[in-house]
Amino acid sequence: MKIIVCVKQVPDSAAAMSVEDGKISWGDAPLVINPWDEYAVEAALRLTEAQGGDVIALSLGDENAKEAIKHALAMGCSEAILVNDPAMAGADTQAVARVLAAAIQKIGGADIVVFGKQAIDSDVGATPSMVARLLGWPAVTLVSEIVECTQSEIKASRAMEEGRQQVAAELPVVLSIVKDYGEPRYPSFMGIRKAARASVPEWTVADTGIDLPSAVVTWPNVMAPPEREVTNEIIEGSNPEEIAAKLADKIMEEKVL
């Protein structure tokens, strides 16, 4: 089984974000693998551990994306490819999806392409569906459990607000994975060593065999949300029951519930 997992490099979730001249900045905070994509890598690895086969990590990004790729390799992916093209600056989701789909086709022979649920920086969450549409493959999004997977079919549980849904789809298929899937593994020392020594081929958009896609969405204005005023109030009482009752009253009074 051949599985491709798409990973993105994002600012650490602990980074302080700000907007400067209509551009988002995270200062010099380190870039890390998109946390959701660690679940995607975990799912891809578990599938090949059960089925045999290889996992290839794919990322579109600049030099900085190498950290995300190395992390995926250290977790156990056997190869990685970086699509690095300065002309992609200013890209939108459909442009990103077109390049990823083209790269997936160029790699060829994939049975499953796994995505994270969304990227924690731009939070669009549409890349997996768009890539599936471009490839003409079924998309099974928000997967919380892979119930069964054979060489030709996959049965999975989807986690939605309303509950769980079981779906089946034929391979090849695009999946996006949510946290309920299970904790991603830590890289082992041997994985890290392999990753540190791996050479990661870099492709331009032209190498994937398509013309440079142009963005259709623009961001005319980006602003920071207004700062919220926060006040603290410690609720006191002689016993936990009394404190709980006061807290409940307060919550009702403030119309939080």
Next chain:
Amino acid sequence: MDFELNQEQRMWQNTVHDFCDQHIRPYAAEFDEKAEPMKMTFRKMGALGLLALNIPEEFGGAGMDAVSAAIAIDELGYADGGTALSIAAHNGLGCAPISMFGSQMQKEEWLPGLSSGESGLGALALTEPGAGSDLVRGLSTRAELDGDSWVINGSKAWITNASLAPVIITLCRTDPEAGTAGFSLILVPSGTPGLHIHPSEKKMGVRSSPTHALTFENVRVPAANVLGEAGQGLYQTLQILDGGRISIGALSLGIARAALDEAIRYAKERELFGKQLADLQATRFKLADCQVEIDAAQLLVYRAAWLKEEGKPFTREAAIAKLYATEMAERVCREAIQILGSYGYSREYPVERMYRDARLMTIGEGTSEVQRMVIAKRVISG
């Protein structure tokens, strides 16, 4: 000369840090209080390679360089001194001797289970009620050949991980006439009849690391259980301890870093005399001094580890690193308590535990006095 960790070492450091932050640090206070080892994390550590710091790849090990091994122990020390001690002892005292001196069969029998954490943690039994620093004169545990078995009688004291270990490597006197050439390290499986493992010692610190007294009553193990050649035990022990010293230095570094981080955090929060504690010059100087000492210790630990990795002599450097880093950790923890004031003295804050944990480090695996003896000998004779 290069003072930077390489990419591999940096990734390893981040990984171990994240792992400890999630699986060890949050439980440190609880397991100190209960005086129990964090058994639930050992297997998880195995998957990362934390239990195979000194094991070659063909036996399930990570084939790790000595600097990466020191980094791992440093990060464990940052999270919990007790757990770090058990893991340091497992790797440096329990696994390293088998890796270094064991036969192919001994390696195959013990290393895979130890490196995955499936069979437990490793242990090395040198110290006795009557022999610590002076093993040569004091050691009285006796192993005698009877047909094709060793029969062991005697007692050991202060043995880390003994209750968790599948096998206890035991230093025995095998030829009382032969002086320093009369010792052997013998592998004693922990279920062997006649081996009694006593309840955990009640300790001041490193309480999540179990320490036990042992009694050997006609304990019979195959003659083939000797590690390497009979008669080499003392020389092997000295080599093992050289590596262990780097590890205890690294552990102390981790504890000191953790204590300094707590002190800095508190100093930035606490207000007094209309200022932040961190704005008062007396505090700032303390924090600066702590950082200087930590950096100096780190360089010494890394130097010793680097020499070990290069296959160069490192006995002197390991002793220097251990001596300085362990005494430094106690000073830094002391200053951290001072900065936190009454809170520092409270069990509600972690620096009190760190201080108790750090205190062990100038005693275990060769006391400060013994390190000074080792260093002085080499300083004076050149």
